[in-house]
Amino acid sequence: MTQGVTPLIHFVVLLVLPPLLLGVVNKTKAWFAGRKGPPLLQPYFDLVRLFRKEMVFSETTTWVFRSGPLVTLSGVVLAGALLPFGAFDAPVQFTGDLVLFASLMALGRFFTAAAALDTGSAFEGMGAAREVSFACLAEVALFTGFVVLVRFSGSLSLTPMLHAPMYLPLQGMSAAALFLVALAFFVVLLTESSRVPIDDPNTHLELTMIHEVMVLDHSGPLLGLVLYSAAIKMFLLSAAILHLALPFTLGVSPFDWFVFVAGVLAMAVGIGVVESSMARLRLRNVPSLLVASAVLCVIGFVLIL
Amino acid sequence: MIPSSLAIELASALCIAFSGAPGLLRRSGATGQAIATALNGAGSALGLAGLYLLARSGEPETALIGLLPVGRVSFALDALSALFLIPILVISALGSIYGSSYWRQREHPANGRGLRFWWGIMTASMMAVVLADDAVLFLVAWEVMALAAFFLICTEDEQPEVRRASWIYLVATHAGTLCLIAFFSLLGHAQGSFSLWPRLPDEAPSWLPTALFALGITGFGFKAGLIPLHVWLPGAHANAPSHVSALLSGVLLKVGIYGVVRVCGLLAAPPAWWGGVLIGLGVLSGVLGIALAMAQQDVKRLLAYSSIENIGIVVIGVGLASLGRSLGLAELVTLGLGGALFHVLSHSLMKPLLFLSAGSLLHATGTRQISALGGLARTMPKTFALFAVGALAICGLPPLNGFVSELLLFVGLLRAAVLDGASDWAWVALAAPALALIGALAAATFVKVMGIAFSGAARTQAAARAHDPGLGMLAPMFALASGCILIGLVPDIAIALLRGALATWGPRRTAATPSLEALVSLNWISAGGVLLIAGAVLIAAAFRRRLSQHPTVVTWDCGYAAPTPRMQYVDSSFSDTLVGLFHWVVRSRQTPVKLAGPFPVATRFQITVPDAALDHIVLPLLRGADRSLSRLRVLQRGPVQMYLLYVLFAVVALLLVAR
Numbered sequence: 001m002t003q004g005v006t007p008l009i010h011f012v013v014l015l016v017l018p019p020l021l022l023g024v025v026n027k028t029k030a031w032f033a034g035r036k037g038p039p040l041l042q043p044y045f046d047l048v049r050l051f052r053k054e055m056v057f058s059e060t061t062t063w064v065f066r067s068g069p070l071v072t073l074s075g076v077v078l079a080g081a082l083l084p085f086g087a088f089d090a091p092v093q094f095t096g097d098l099v100l101f102a103s104l105m106a107l108g109r110f111f112t113a114a115a116a117l118d119t120g121s122a123f124e125g126m127g128a129a130r131e132v133s134f135a136c137l138a139e140v141a142l143f144t145g146f147v148v149l150v151r152f153s154g155s156l157s158l159t160p161m162l163h164a165p166m167y168l169p170l171q172g173m174s175a176a177a178l179f180l181v182a183l184a185f186f187v188v189l190l191t192e193s194s195r196v197p198i199d200d201p202n203t204h205l206e207l208t209m210i211h212e213v214m215v216l217d218h219s220g221p222l223l224g225l226v227l228y229s230a231a232i233k234m235f236l237l238s239a240a241i242l243h244l245a246l247p248f249t250l251g252v253s254p255f256d257w258f259v260f261v262a263g264v265l266a267m268a269v270g271i272g273v274v275e276s277s278m279a280r281l282r283l284r285n286v287p288s289l290l291v292a293s294a295v296l297c298v299i300g301f302v303l304i305l
Numbered sequence: 306m307i308p309s310s311l312a313i314e315l316a317s318a319l320c321i322a323f324s325g326a327p328g329l330l331r332r333s334g335a336t337g338q339a340i341a342t343a344l345n346g347a348g349s350a351l352g353l354a355g356l357y358l359l360a361r362s363g364e365p366e367t368a369l370i371g372l373l374p375v376g377r378v379s380f381a382l383d384a385l386s387a388l389f390l391i392p393i394l395v396i397s398a399l400g401s402i403y404g405s406s407y408w409r410q411r412e413h414p415a416n417g418r419g420l421r422f423w424w425g426i427m428t429a430s431m432m433a434v435v436l437a438d439d440a441v442l443f444l445v446a447w448e449v450m451a452l453a454a455f456f457l458i459c460t461e462d463e464q465p466e467v468r469r470a471s472w473i474y475l476v477a478t479h480a481g482t483l484c485l486i487a488f489f490s491l492l493g494h495a496q497g498s499f500s501l502w503p504r505l506p507d508e509a510p511s512w513l514p515t516a517l518f519a520l521g522i523t524g525f526g527f528k529a530g531l532i533p534l535h536v537w538l539p540g541a542h543a544n545a546p547s548h549v550s551a552l553l554s555g556v557l558l559k560v561g562i563y564g565v566v567r568v569c570g571l572l573a574a575p576p577a578w579w580g581g582v583l584i585g586l587g588v589l590s591g592v593l594g595i596a597l598a599m600a601q602q603d604v605k606r607l608l609a610y611s612s613i614e615n616i617g618i619v620v621i622g623v624g625l626a627s628l629g630r631s632l633g634l635a636e637l638v639t640l641g642l643g644g645a646l647f648h649v650l651s652h653s654l655m656k657p658l659l660f661l662s663a664g665s666l667l668h669a670t671g672t673r674q675i676s677a678l679g680g681l682a683r684t685m686p687k688t689f690a691l692f693a694v695g696a697l698a699i700c701g702l703p704p705l706n707g708f709v710s711e712l713l714l715f716v717g718l719l720r721a722a723v724l725d726g727a728s729d730w731a732w733v734a735l736a737a738p739a740l741a742l743i744g745a746l747a748a749a750t751f752v753k754v755m756g757i758a759f760s761g762a763a764r765t766q767a768a769a770r771a772h773d774p775g776l777g778m779l780a781p782m783f784a785l786a787s788g789c790i791l792i793g794l795v796p797d798i799a800i801a802l803l804r805g806a807l808a809t810w811g812p813r814r815t816a817a818t819p820s821l822e823a824l825v826s827l828n829w830i831s832a833g834g835v836l837l838i839a840g841a842v843l844i845a846a847a848f849r850r851r852l853s854q855h856p857t858v859v860t861w862d863c864g865y866a867a868p869t870p871r872m873q874y875v876d877s878s879f880s881d882t883l884v885g886l887f888h889w890v891v892r893s894r895q896t897p898v899k900l901a902g903p904f905p906v907a908t909r910f911q912i913t914v915p916d917a918a919l920d921h922i923v924l925p926l927l928r929g930a931d932r933s934l935s936r937l938r939v940l941q942r943g944p945v946q947m948y949l950l951y952v953l954f955a956v957v958a959l960l961l962v963a964r
Contacts, residue, residue: 054851054855054856055848055851055852055855056855056856056857056858057855057856057857057858058857058858058859058860058861059857059858059859059860060680060683060760060761060762060860062682062683062686062689062760064682064693064755064760066845066852067841067845070841070844070845071837071841073840073841073844074836074837074838074839074840074841074843074844075837075840077840078833078836078837078840092829094825094826094829095716095824095825095826096712096715096716096825096826097829099711099712099715099716100703100712100829100830100833102741103701103702103703103708103711103712103744104703104837106700106702106744106745106748107697107702107703107837109748110697110700110702110748110751110752113752113756114752114755114756114760116756117752117755117756117757117760117761117874118682118756118760118761119760119761119860119861120679120680120760120761120762120860120868120870120873121860121861121862121868121873122862122872122873122874123862123863124874125756125757125873125874125878125879126874126878128752128756128874128879129874129878129879129880129881129882130882132745132748132749132752133749133882133883133886134882135745135748135749136742136745136746136749136883137742139738139741139742139744139745140738140739140741140742140745141738142741143737143738143740143741144735144738146719146737147719147722147734147735147737147738150719150722150723150734151722151723151731151734154723155723156716156719156720156723216861217860217861220851221848221851222848225844283882287882287886294738297738298735301734301735305731305732
């Protein structure tokens with residue numbers, strides 16, 4: 001396979017694979033609960049069904065509500081172009097692309113929260129408030145992790161930065177630091193993709209939800225875009241952690257792609273296991289968890305200072 | 306003979322200084338107002354033309370002018386002064402246009418003429434501050450600027466709240482000026498003349514640079530609003546007319562930053578801890594500033610606290626540049642100062658935009674309380690769209706201008722973690738997560754303003770009846786918003802303006818000195834912005850029919866069919882979690898709710914956010930000083946003869962000492 005095809009595969013994987021992760025998470029949870037569970041491809045069926053539906057809007061909404069899901073999806077796809085998948089380089093890389101990556105995620109969050117408040121519903125306001133509050137701390141953990149990775153790799157671009165564990169020697173201190181970063185990033189992943197123990201995507205009570213309650217008023221294609229973007233976001237963060245968890249290359253590109261896809265799906269199984277074996281934290285305890293993950297990264301930084 | 310660009314700048318300053326004067330002659334009529342706006346606009350255009358000439362020639366210019374009563378004064382115009390002149394000229398002109406609709410002479414016959422007069426004086430004195438090349442001129446201009454700002458802030462001096470804010474401002478600015486007088490005296494003593502911004506001689510005693518740094522940062526920090534010297538800022542910004550707030554926040558604070566940048570340039574290789582201290586101060590101002598902003602219930606106070614945060618971001622950049630200079634790392638200098646100056650330019654576009662939008666909101670509804678608004682996105686759609694641009698920009702989100710400066714600073718701070726020459730200072734990279742925290746808190750804050758004040762349903766009659774202002778107010782806001790978008794999508798424009806300033810301030814340039822463009826790929830920023838917008842538009846096009854034709858229903862409220870606007874989330878509930886996390890600094894107070902009996906009855910609940918630093922630290926300190934020093938009042942009797950006698954004694958004493 002030539003080099004020219006890699007970016008193409010990158011985008012195909014980026015656009016096609018994410019909903020499968022949701023399917024795997026749900027299947028894992030069903031298996032833990034002793035149920036049969038929905039088919040693995042159910043998220044795809046849901047998306048297709050939503051994209052064919054009509055939309056209903058609340059009468060208080062404006063262009064903010066409509067543009068929220070559009071900007072979010074555009075942002076996460078663009079962020080996906082900056083992230084290397086497995087042993088392969090990202091299609092776009094430049095100095096500082098990690099800041100753009102994080103900012104595009106933040107842009108999506110800004111618009112989602114603004115769209116939630118646009119409906120004027122107290123429940124959605126509550127969800128938006130929680131989302132932006134926890135995001136502040138998650139962002140700190142993410143960037144502290146970036147500091148460690150930058151220090152370790154000596155590079156300020158996502159591709160060389162995340163590929164560094166593959167090429168650089170992993171001795172005691174740096175291996176420990178990377179392990180702490182991977183742990184912190186996993187907490188960030190759970191927060192950003194609204195999973196247990198931070199948020200519960202399955203609850204039926206608006207009062208306890210974060211992400212799901214923000215999108216109560218979205219319907220049809222807009223809801224589809226929201227779900228799709230959330231899946232892509234989860235996929236991207238899983239792919240980022242995978243660089244720290246499986247830092248090797250087989251050197252043969254079909255095998256490398258296989259390892260990557262299998263790794264991401266294994267990550268989804270991991271999320272499902274966490275979700276099945278833990279209860280959701282009380283909301284007031286979530287900040288402590290996020291601060292702790294940032295502190296882990298600081299410790300990692302001190303280890304390799 | 307005065308060189309050309311400098312002469313044009315001075316002419317422009319004179320033109321603006323007296324723009325309000327013709328209006329003073331006649332008691333009534335809109336003529337004075339039109340003349341003031343026209344003169345201000347013409348002066349600004351002239352000034353910008355002068356800057357263009359300077360950029361063409363690229364040579365710094367100096368001039369000595371004989372001017373009574375201070376003797377010969379000297380002016381200098383280099384690329385750094387030129388950079389700070391741009392926001393002064395632009396915001397003054399746009400604010401003056403906005404003011405001619407916002408503060409009409411008809412509606413404000415008592416104070417309109419004074420406001421326009423001091424507006425011109427303040428603009429011109431700020432120009433004089435950045436153009437000054439000797440300490441006496443600098444201090445005179447600085448003091449005129451401070452007094453003009455005082456008169457602008459107390460425009461509505463019939464309100465006690467306004468008077469209180471103006472007095473606090475006056476005390477703070479003079480405390481700062483005292484430090485600056487000491488600073489310039491020391492500087493003058495060390496070099497034997499009052500010429501400004503020299504490189505200090507190497508044989509200077511070792512305590513001198515430290516003393517100069519401490520005095521300079523304190524003096525200029527008061528003006529810039531660095532925490533803990535910020536106490537005057539929120540009240541002054543909130544109580545001044547909105548276009549004055551825009552001028553204060555967009556420009557006046559930047560003059561303080563100008564001083565900080567100059568102070569850090571005094572030594573060819575400053576001690577490395579200067580940079581560390583500045584980065585620490587910047588992080589402190591940034592995080593606490595935005596945490597306090599988050600808690601505010603008054604939209605203009607919120608914007609004021611957000612200015613403190615942005616000043617913090619700028620100071621982080623200046624600190625990084627100073628550190629780079631100490632360690633001889635040109636990369637850090639370029640990225641740090643480049644990021645800081647870019648942020649100065651961006652913030653002087655987006656913060657005035659936000660203040661002018663807040664002004665339109667205040668004009669239309671008569672209240673600054675966020676929780677009393679709501680639904681303005683539909684009643685004032687244009688104001689809302691412009692505010693949204695400013696909000697996105699100030700949160701540092703792509704594709705707008707705030708993102709570019711934060712990107713430069715992030716790259717600079719992260720770079721500090723890996724450069725060989727900076728190994729002892731690698732920990733400053735931890736300012737990057739702090740910067741991320743600042744950005745995320747800013748996003749939370751501005752989502753709150755957008756969501757609670759503008760979105761949803763109107764909570765009061767005033768908000769329901771609001772409407773967009775006329776073209777006179779919308780046009781300046783539109784110009785500022787276009788600036789934000791343009792610089793965000795094509796950052797090269799602003800980078801071109803920075804290049805000269807970076808060259809003047811940075812270490813001596815060699816062939817190896819990297820340019821800003823070489824360190825960060827600006828093309829990808831532009832491409833990213835365009836792709837982001839294009840992506841959103843494409844997705845919208847795919848669903849365009851269903852996005853435009855759709856049934857509308859009432860908002861889903863858990864199945865409740867008749868929600869009322871008063872059931873919406875309000876700002877204090879929105880910020881409750883974050884205020885809880887920062888309660889050690891925000892100190893908001895809640896009145897407990899009294900519950901009586903099994904059935905609901907009417908009750909009251911209130912959250913107040915006091916100025917903790919002012920109420921708990923500064924005012925008790927001042928009261929203590931007042932008590933302990935009151936015995937010295939015997940010296941302060943009032944008759945002028947007494948004071949003349951004091952002056953005589955002082956002169957005699959000085960003569961004896963200096964004999």
